[in-house]
Amino acid sequence: MNRTREERLAAMLAQTPYMTFLGMTAELAGDEMTAILPFAPHLVGNVTIPALHGGVIGAFLEMTALCQLAVREPLRRQPKTIDVTIEYLRPGRAQTIYARADVRKIGRRIANVHVEAWQDHRASPVAALRGHFLLSVSDDDEAAPS
């Protein structure tokens, strides 16, 4: 099962129901991935502004981290999120939001990933996430830490 990074990313997006629920897609330029979440009415948290739900932005950043890990190397199972810290910098407006993830450290079991999301200007990020993810390194490597 030697799939290319394009195939791994496509499989992750297609096989994760929640990513379909959000409506997220991603593009690859070599090993650089940009995740894209087109605006949709069901993503709104505040109808008066209107603004994307903060939880949706956080979720999109987390899903971007998972996709980046799949792009980076073949994974037996989807990584499990250990913790995330989400910083909200600007309101997410009712338009497409983009994100890029940076795998800062990948060990045998744990990866540290930073993600940043923006809309009109990459230099004016909407939100950022830092998180740790548990990698399944073998078939008998079970679940989240208990």
Place this chain on the structure above:
Amino acid sequence: MSFDLDALAQIGARMAQGTPQAAALNFRLVSVGAEGAAMAVPWRAELVGDPDTGVMAGGVITTLLDHVCGLSVSCAVIAGGGGIMEYGMATLDLRIDYMRPAEPRREVIALARCYKLTRSIAFVRASAFEDDESNPVATAQAAFAFTGPRPAAPGVAGGAA
């Protein structure tokens, strides 16, 4: 201590149904009170994050926690005599620790308590679980900033300080 029960019920209903994302996730209001707020998200197939296990995506829990944290701030403001906030507040940061996967095909409840309100900031802790708060799926800590003036003096939900 007295607080506006109608306002609490009103804000609870508004948060459960008046937000498109909450409606899309079928959020259900569990409780609102001066001491905190709880909401639940029912499991359904399209919210699954890991198709191998059927476990709901972390992002759904993130949204539930963010949402119920915000509701708990509104509750704390009402409990402090502030009435319903007609202006906004913004999440500054949200930290979530995932202790274990949620059980597939089960509703997840999130319970949030705003433990400190200042003039401009609210501090909240929350946890998510199926039926036992002492066995959480995830815990969260969040800070919110008020984006407009609040109508009443700051206080702490539950009375102290």
